[in-house]
Amino acid sequence: MTTQSNQQGSIFILPQAIKTVARNAALQSYGVISLAPANPAETVSRFFKKEADVGILVNTEEDGVSLELNLIIEYGLRIKSVADSVVESVKYSVEKTMGIPVKRVDVHVRGLRISNPD
């Protein structure tokens, strides 16, 4: 949980909320097809989880958060460029909408989708 305080009170932001924002930003990034379960355990447990939970890990740190994203990317793109823009746009969205500094974003490419064999 991330806490921000001022004289008027405190704001608590749960990892769940951060995941939703990060998920949306990632899916709007060019080349990202979907988020993928991070490990077999998650594959099983995803049946019981909300959609927004899959493939995103939020670690709360002392002065911000760090994120881990597991992605499926469109085949035939320069993966590095796609990953770079995902990192940028996730970091931007979370920082801009929630005011929480994002310390790092790690992207794991879990697979590629081939929609156009050529």
Next chain:
Amino acid sequence: MNDISRTLPDEAERHRLLQSPINGDGLMLLFEAGLLWLTTNQQYVNSLNVFPVPDGDTGTNMVLTMQAAFAEADQNRSTNVGETGRHFAQGALMGARGNSGVILSQIWRGFSRALDHYETMDTGLLMRAMQEGRNTAYKGVVRPVEGTILTVIKDMTTAAEEALKDDSSLSQMLVSIVEAGDESVKHTPELLPILKQAGVVDSGGMGLFYIFEGMLRMLQGLSLDASGAVLKPLAELDLSHALETVEEGQDYEVVIDFAPNGNFMLEQYYDGLSDIGTSIQVGEGDGIYRMHIHTALDKRYEPIAYTESLGVVKKIMMENLQDQMNGRNKEADKLTLATVNPGEVAVVAVSPGDGLSRIFASLGVAAIVQGGQTMNPSVKELVGAFENLPTDKIIILPNNKNIILAAQNAAKVSVKKIAIIPTRNAPQGFAAMLRLYPEGTLEENEESMREAITEVHTGEITISTRSVEIEGVQVEKGQVIALHDGKLVSSAPTIEEALDELFQKAHLDEIERITFFYGEGITQQQVNKLGDRVREGYPDKEIEIHEGGQPHYQLIIAFE
């Protein structure tokens, strides 16, 4: 860029290559034209970037992607459009940079797939290639954001479909595509609120538009060069022309800061301006443009009216150059030095720069000797400066520790009574001058001046000429170093950082006024920017900026 700056084919050759249906060579020429025209407009595209992170490099990313694509196809030249397209798309994929670059690579990937196995390309095939490009680009994203390059390729493709129905020629089809692209780009702020907020059009879409416009320009035989319309970062804009000679028709200098409308075209703006005046420069920073022009007397209001028609004018600065020149010449030619009456105390100051000399003169110095860090004046020069003054009471301000010794020698060889105030820099010299009381005795003056120089602290900013470690500060050659009262306090890659550290060590709580004297290697504009930064950081201090003209030291700073 050098690898593709070959001479483009001449008129006849171009005509032959671009005759529909075009082959692989013709397609290469179109790709090259797209790349060149995008490169020409790269800075402008960069300036439009706001989404999703305002990092301002869309133009550069797209150019790099196009360069990689072109280089790959250039190495594998073929007269077959299918082959050419395949290599071009392959190169784009490998070299894709940034979000727009990736999408662009997808457009070319689809484009080339449609060309596969074809020898030549006619209008029908171009249309199908556009369709494939659009489809492939859209497939790469789950939730397409409209108002981006995707929308622009979509609208261009629709125009190509329409044009085919109308039985257009290849060049007519390209005209339709480019016109639709232009409309589409202008419309992007309506689809994407973030663009509207920022008051710009989509940068990726604009880049794609330039690529196709470049192809059309090639077909029409128009220039793909910069045509004078080069946009520079604001800080690089050098507006110090006024110091040079003023030519015919350059009576006024007009500088306008403005925020252009969404559909602002830099090239057209240049054309418009060149009808009004000369020495045109346009710079950009944070979405604000700065225009600089020299005009004749009767045209001095025209740039303002013209710019107002294209955007929101924020600030206007106008200077009468003719008058400025007259004033400056007088000032530069002779410093008005203080006249010394017989028996009074006279001061000789060593000054490293014109600006500093003027300040010394205004404070009542009777003679000035040029000299400083690496140009120590000789004893003879020093003696010559005061030998003819109608008094025997002389004070010397060496204003540099390397010159104190020469001053002492000058005192030995002269028959006059001489006091040396060990000023180590110009600010100390100024502080001393403020205590000058010409009617007093030499001893009185010396005592109060010596006291004065302990009350001013000095900062200096310069570039290190070698790598060294001094007092625990590691300095690399070429780094900016800051000195406080002669002691090294900071070594940093930029002046800003060095200044910040200097200010932290300068005990600013006891300081009321900070004066900057800027020298060689830094422009007035840069100093003004630094000044603004300091004003923001230390709102309770009084900040003054003067031209010092000293060599080696970008800045000499007085803390009082």
